[in-house]
Amino acid sequence: xxxxxxxxxxxxxxxxxxxxxxxxxxxxxxxxxxxxxxxxxxxxxxxxxxxxxxxxxxxxxxxxxxxxxxxxxxxxxxxxxxxxxxxxxxxxxxxxxxxxxxxxxxxxxxxxxxxxxxxxxxxxxxxxxxxxxxxxxxxxxxxxxxxxxxxxxxxxxxxxxxxxxxxxxxxxxxxxxxxxxxxxxxxxxxxxxxxxxxxxxxxxxxxxxxxxxxxxxxxxxxxxxxxxxxxxxxxxxxxxxxxxxxxxxxxxxxxxxxxxxxxxxxxxxxxxxxxxxxxxxxxxxxxxxxxxxxxxxxxxxxxxxxxxxxxxxxxxxxxxxxxxxxxxxxxxxxxxxxxxxxxxxxxxxxxxxxxxxxxxxxxxxxxxxxxxxxxxxxxxxxxxxxxxxxxxxxxxxxxxxxxxxxxxxxxxxxxxxxxxxxxxxxxxxxxxxxxxxxxxxxxxxxxxxxxxxxxxxxxxxxxxxxxxxxxx
Amino acid sequence: xxxxxxxxxxxxxxxxxxxxxxxxxxxxxxxxxxxxxxxxxxxxxxxxxxxxxxxxxxxxxxxxxxxxxxxxxxxxxxxxxxxxxxxxxxxxxxxxxxxxxxxxxxxxxxxxxxxxxxxxxxxxxxxxxxxxxxxxxxxxxxxxxxxxxxxxxxxxxxxxxxxxxxxxxxxxxxxxxxxxxxxxxxxxxxxxxxxxxxxxxxxxxxxxxxxxxxxxxxxxxxxxxxxxxxxxxxxxxxxxxxxxxxxxxxxxxxxxxxxxxxxxxxxxxxxxxxxxxxxxx
Numbered sequence: 239x240x241x242x243x244x245x246x247x248x249x250x251x252x253x254x255x256x257x258x259x260x261x262x263x264x265x266x267x268x269x270x271x272x273x274x275x276x277x278x279x280x281x282x283x284x285x286x287x288x289x290x291x292x293x294x295x296x297x298x299x300x301x302x303x304x305x306x307x308x309x310x311x312x313x314x315x316x317x318x319x320x321x322x323x324x325x326x327x328x329x330x331x332x333x334x335x336x337x338x339x340x341x342x343x344x345x346x347x348x349x350x351x352x353x354x355x356x357x358x359x360x361x362x363x364x365x366x367x368x369x370x371x372x373x374x375x376x377x378x379x380x381x382x383x384x385x386x387x388x389x390x391x392x393x394x395x396x397x398x399x400x401x402x403x404x405x406x407x408x409x410x411x412x413x414x415x416x417x418x419x420x421x422x423x424x425x426x427x428x429x430x431x432x433x434x435x436x437x438x439x440x441x442x443x444x445x446x447x448x449x450x451x452x453x454x455x456x457x458x459x460x461x462x463x464x465x466x467x468x469x470x471x472x473x474x475x476x477x478x479x480x481x482x483x484x485x486x487x488x489x490x491x492x493x494x495x496x497x498x499x500x501x502x503x504x505x506x507x508x509x510x511x512x513x514x515x516x517x518x519x520x521x522x523x524x525x526x527x528x529x530x531x532x533x534x535x536x537x538x539x540x541x542x543x544x545x546x547x548x549x550x551x552x553x554x555x556x557x558x559x560x561x562x563x564x565x566x567x568x569x570x571x572x573x574x575x576x577x578x579x580x581x582x583x584x585x586x587x588x589x590x591x592x593x594x595x596x597x598x599x600x601x602x603x604x605x606x607x608x609x610x611x612x613x614x615x616x617x618x619x620x621x622x623x624x625x626x627x628x629x630x631x632x633x634x635x636x637x638x639x640x641x642x643x644x645x646x647x648x649x650x651x652x653x654x655x656x657x658x659x660x661x662x663x664x665x666x667x668x669x670x671x672x673x674x675x676x677x678x679x680x681x682x683x684x685x686x687x688x689x690x691x692x693x694x695x696x697x698x699x700x701x702x703x704x705x706x707x708x709x710x
Numbered sequence: 711x712x713x714x715x716x717x718x719x720x721x722x723x724x725x726x727x728x729x730x731x732x733x734x735x736x737x738x739x740x741x742x743x744x745x746x747x748x749x750x751x752x753x754x755x756x757x758x759x760x761x762x763x764x765x766x767x768x769x770x771x772x773x774x775x776x777x778x779x780x781x782x783x784x785x786x787x788x789x790x791x792x793x794x795x796x797x798x799x800x801x802x803x804x805x806x807x808x809x810x811x812x813x814x815x816x817x818x819x820x821x822x823x824x825x826x827x828x829x830x831x832x833x834x835x836x837x838x839x840x841x842x843x844x845x846x847x848x849x850x851x852x853x854x855x856x857x858x859x860x861x862x863x864x865x866x867x868x869x870x871x872x873x874x875x876x877x878x879x880x881x882x883x884x885x886x887x888x889x890x891x892x893x894x895x896x897x898x899x900x901x902x903x904x905x906x907x908x909x910x911x912x913x914x915x916x917x918x919x920x921x922x923x924x925x926x927x928x929x930x931x932x933x934x935x936x937x938x939x940x941x942x943x944x945x946x947x948x949x950x951x952x953x954x955x956x957x958x959x960x961x962x963x964x965x966x967x968x969x970x971x972x973x974x975x976x977x978x979x980x981x982x983x984x985x986x987x988x989x990x991x
Contacts, residue, residue, distance in 0.1 A: 409796075409927075409929050410927060410929075411747055411754070411793070411794045411796070419927075419931075447794070448794045448795070448796040449796075450796060450797070450799065450929055453737070453797065453798055453799060454733055454734065454737055454797070454798070455737075475929070475930065475931040476930060476931070477931070477932065477933045479933070479943065485943070486936055486937075486938060486943060486962055486966065488965060488966060488968070488969045489969075491933075491934075492932060492933040494931055494932045494933065495926055495932035495933055495934050498926055498927060498931070498932050499926060499932075503753070503754070503926065504751075508973065508977070509778070509973075509976055509977040509980050509981075510751065511751045512751055512752050512753040512778060512779050512782075512977065513753045513754075513926075514970045514973035514974070514977065515973075516969065516970075516973075587965065588961075588962070588965030588966070588968075635929070635930050635931060636930070636948070637929055637930050637948055
């Protein structure tokens with residue numbers, strides 16, 4: 239059979255239509271499309287795709303089941319490695335991971351692994367009543383997980399499957415972390431997050447929302463409440479600003495605030511929902527990552543007439559997924575490369591009126607391997623805007639670490655943890671995801687959650703073995 | 711869900727709620743706050759913990775109805791349940807022995823002064839309380855403040871109760887008369903806190919204010935509450951809410967508190983309209 243060089247396209251909302259709503263842009267494969275795409279898989283014995291997957295999903299295995307129309311089998315196969323497939327199918331950067339490793343990609347477009355993962359996950363939810371993995375008998379031990387983002391959910395799910403009673407403590411009022419406050423509805427519908435969280439709950443995991451650990455309880459208090467181990471997956475929830483003049487003017491947002499108001503608080507439904515947001519007429523979003531793309535596209539949907547995305551390097555250096563940059567461009571976001579803000583201008587009443595920028599050129603590569611942007615003297619110019627969103631990354635939120643003096647941090651405030659297990663300097667405490675690595679991806683956070691779950695399991699088994707020996 | 715055990719109307723548009731939340735009550739310290747979300751559509755409203763009772767597992771909050779969210783909160787009654795009460799948040803007030811502490815509260819800023827005054831008194835301070843409001847009926851919690859004060863001064867803008875004038879005027883008078891104060895702690899409208907700060911500045915008298923900017927998550931994640939303190943940007947939710955008054959850029963704070971005035975008006979109008987047509991209970 240001749241393999242089609244191109245992958246099967248996935249239907250999307252047209253740009254003109256989608257910028258007027260917050261509904262999901264990518265609409266997913268039909269069964270026929272999934273069949274056609276699944277048949278492109280070469281079923282490589284060595285499965286380079288699986289090796290490239292941070293959680294090592296048996297990719298040829300689940301695709302073979304799609305070919306055989308055994309969708310239940312396919313989703314079961316995925317869930318052995320990944321309990322959040324509907325999310326990962328949507329937001330995982332497959333083009334840099336499994337799909338990059340796909341043998342087909344040497345000559346053709348790689349198999350659309352992410353779209354197929356999404357297809358089977360959605361198939362199961364549409365069918366309803368997702369199959370639950372069988373749980374081993376209860377070990378009699380409880381584990382606390384702090385944070386219900388991708389790291390925490392993955393860790394909790396695996397611990398439940400090892401036989402532990404897990405309680406997730408979430409500071410916000412809804413579980414999901416960045417999946418609910420950060421990633422917009424049009425990229426990851428909140429109903430999908432809820433479904434996947436419900437699946438984790440169906441494994442016996444308890445989720446307590448509105449619990450700010452470090453304030454309501456310290457880690458030591460959790461131990462004294464009977465938790466035998468703790469996993470910290472609190473993300474990198476500290477917004478960064480540039481430190482330029484005018485950043486505290488009205489109309490200047492951190493991406494975290496802009497997205498939290500819109501996604502978590504549903505400001506796009508104001509005043510039906512109570513939380514407002516400033517809808518800019520002309521909006522500048524600063525930054526070149528996925529968050530910057532999310533903020534730019536959100537600003538458009540809220541009703542901005544013009545959105546500029548300001549990035550100090552060029553398109554090649556952008557950390558955002560190519561697909562997201564394309565989406566933003568298709569929707570009319572004006573990308574201003576090699577441009578860096580130097581100050582934000584405001585009026586007497588404290589409102590943002592413009593952003594002053596300077597043109598940049600690329601110099602020698604810096605320590606990140608990307609070319610260092612250098613300002614071009616005398617190239618300053620201003621863009622008239624009334625809203626500015628700073629999407630230049632996030633740092634470590636010090637709230638929990640500062641309440642836990644015996645937890646070792648690095649000089650940037652991230653938790654120091656063993657690279658493979660996530661073990662921290664504090665006995666019985668593991669950590670993973672962005673609070674250890676700094677801002678990274680959903681899937682890498684999940685991988686950390688999983689390896690810590692394994693390490694916690696080992697630790698608790700050894701401990702109970704030792705205490706049994708002591709008894710005898 | 712958190713049950714409202716008691717509701718009192720302290721003054722027109724000013725309501726006190728006693729809420730059952732044992733875990734928060736057990737941990738609360740003077741100066742801390744909670745975030746309240748009424749229901750699925752509600753805002754996250756930051757409110758100072760005005761009192762807490764660890765044995766009974768309750769906290770008290772006092773709310774002035776000013777916008778849609780606080781109106782909606784004000785409509786709740788004893789027996790109703792609030793979807794989320796999150797806390798205790800913020801760094802507790804640093805309670806230490808400074809000899810005599812002036813506790814200054816204005817309007818709905820009076821109740822939050824109560825646990826702080828109580829805390830300062832417990833460690834041996836003499837408490838001089840100055841409370842005030844626009845008019846007599848808005849002077850609330852007088853009894854409770856009296857119970858933790860060695861001296862109480864009351865002011866009203868219109869002179870209908872106590873001395874005519876502002877709390878800052880009374881503070882100025884006391885200092886001018888030679889009252890020895892080790893610390894001034896003030897809570898109230900931002901303009902009032904600024905006025906207090908200006909009174910004590912020439913004396914280099916240590917003054918702490920509890921700021922109340924707009925917040926969203928209140929855990930340091932969004933930066934909505936940022937304020938310039940001593941030339942540095944601070945997040946009130948995690949770095950405060952207490953700050954050295956003489957370092958606070960009150961003008962910026964005032965400006966940032968006005969960000970959503972238009973939206974708040976719009977929300978209130980559509981809410982009023984629903985009310986008038988009897989579409990709400």
